[in-house]
Amino acid sequence: MEVPENAGTETEEGPACSELEEAKAKPCGETRLQELMVLYQQADRAAAVELVECLSPMLYRFLKQQTSTRMIAEDLLQDCWLRIHRSRHSYRPGSRLLPWVFAIARRARIDGFRRYTRREMRETPLSEEFGSAVAVSAPEEKTPSDVWRHVHALTENEQEAIHLLKVQGLSLEEVSRITGASVTAVKQRAHRAYVKLRVALQGQK
Amino acid sequence: MNCSEFSDYLARTEGGAAKRLPPEATEHLAACRGCRSLWSCLSGPQEEAALPAGLCDRIIPDMLDDLQPVSATPAAITLVLGFLIVFTLLVLAAVSVTGARGAADLQNWQLVGVLAVLAAGAVVLAVVLSREMVPAERRVLAPGKAAVTIVMSLVLSLTLLFPWKVEDQFAAMGWQCAQRGLLFALPAALLFLLVLRRGAVLSPETVGALTGLLAGLVGVGVLHFNCMIHNAPHLVVWHAGVPLACAGAGYLVGQYLWIVWPSTGRRL
Numbered sequence: 511m512e513v514p515e516n517a518g519t520e521t522e523e524g525p526a527c528s529e530l531e532e533a534k535a536k537p538c539g540e541t542r543l544q545e546l547m548v549l550y551q552q553a554d555r556a557a558a559v560e561l562v563e564c565l566s567p568m569l570y571r572f573l574k575q576q577t578s579t580r581m582i583a584e585d586l587l588q589d590c591w592l593r594i595h596r597s598r599h600s601y602r603p604g605s606r607l608l609p610w611v612f613a614i615a616r617r618a619r620i621d622g623f624r625r626y627t628r629r630e631m632r633e634t635p636l637s638e639e640f641g642s643a644v645a646v647s648a649p650e651e652k653t654p655s656d657v658w659r660h661v662h663a664l665t666e667n668e669q670e671a672i673h674l675l676k677v678q679g680l681s682l683e684e685v686s687r688i689t690g691a692s693v694t695a696v697k698q699r700a701h702r703a704y705v706k707l708r709v710a711l712q713g714q715k
Numbered sequence: 716m717n718c719s720e721f722s723d724y725l726a727r728t729e730g731g732a733a734k735r736l737p738p739e740a741t742e743h744l745a746a747c748r749g750c751r752s753l754w755s756c757l758s759g760p761q762e763e764a765a766l767p768a769g770l771c772d773r774i775i776p777d778m779l780d781d782l783q784p785v786s787a788t789p790a791a792i793t794l795v796l797g798f799l800i801v802f803t804l805l806v807l808a809a810v811s812v813t814g815a816r817g818a819a820d821l822q823n824w825q826l827v828g829v830l831a832v833l834a835a836g837a838v839v840l841a842v843v844l845s846r847e848m849v850p851a852e853r854r855v856l857a858p859g860k861a862a863v864t865i866v867m868s869l870v871l872s873l874t875l876l877f878p879w880k881v882e883d884q885f886a887a888m889g890w891q892c893a894q895r896g897l898l899f900a901l902p903a904a905l906l907f908l909l910v911l912r913r914g915a916v917l918s919p920e921t922v923g924a925l926t927g928l929l930a931g932l933v934g935v936g937v938l939h940f941n942c943m944i945h946n947a948p949h950l951v952v953w954h955a956g957v958p959l960a961c962a963g964a965g966y967l968v969g970q971y972l973w974i975v976w977p978s979t980g981r982r983l
Contacts, residue, residue, distance in 0.1 A: 553784040591774045597915030599785035613850035617917040687851040700726035712749035
């Protein structure tokens, strides 16, 4: 998809917005998501819009969890959808959609980190003034729940395990498929994460 | 139940934080403030994701511009057969062109032993690759373990089945063999890419290395039929070196693809 950098802002008044309105307030259960994905594979525009609407919040949260700024999370979400779009043929109808989507999102996040790390190594940081301007334009979101504030102190693998198991409600087997780790390893990560969270919460109280 | 057992219970519980706890867990929660805090946070309402306004509007139009019907990736067994058919046809075609003079000098158990290892390696790699082509597909074997096992089995079989003698002009003769092997591996790798295009590759380095290894096994298969040198050092270094070199090259190609991959650093 060759598109200019500001394409999104130029075409927003087109038919996509009306389709977006239609897609709102529809239930996004796993069965519905699978139906939408099959329709999306058949190039159904309304289904594509609804799928983006349904999946983007959970994907954004997954990507945001381990990124430092909102801008990076937004960038990763767009990259993630680009990958989903290019890989849409690899979804097998009838199989669970969320593990497939999160496996792609996970890879987008890993590659995104590598990309940003390379960029940080290559580029000189901007002046303090510009940095503060960026900070103002993209303020950090505070997590209301105590436990989710402490989640950021966990290792990347532990955060991922907690998020996929307890926030997204995926099974151990599905998390194992997404992360490429064994079920036992996923359990161990979750166990370690709970121990750390409990200690952190005890210290706080 | 103590704190560690409670954490273990949470780790084993699937599908989000379970609302109903077993009696021993409830008893522990009544006595332990840390676990109670953890449980109340996990089982309470989850924080809503605040999607920035207009983000979907930026994603959707570009997706719709490029929306074409696609056919789903074939079943895993079809992909495995695709890899194996390419593998077999290439070895047979190459042997029919270059001849099987080397195989005539081999004992039956030497011929069959190495071919069995190569065939088993090809099957394992085809299965592992077919799983790597579909995101979140159940893995039957970790790619790294599969690759190491195959290379070790090949080296072990060559070491055990052939005499340990070093021939004259070890490097010169060996290098010629390796070049021939690499020459047959290259078209094999290109044909395997056609099969790979039917799926979605999430980890280009891993898939590159595995594809290189499989292509290298084609090279070893051809060499096994037409190489006249049947000494273990020659076979281990110059024949088994072919899949290793191909796997390394595949890994580097995968890394290069990651760097120049169109999705990286570009917006939808």
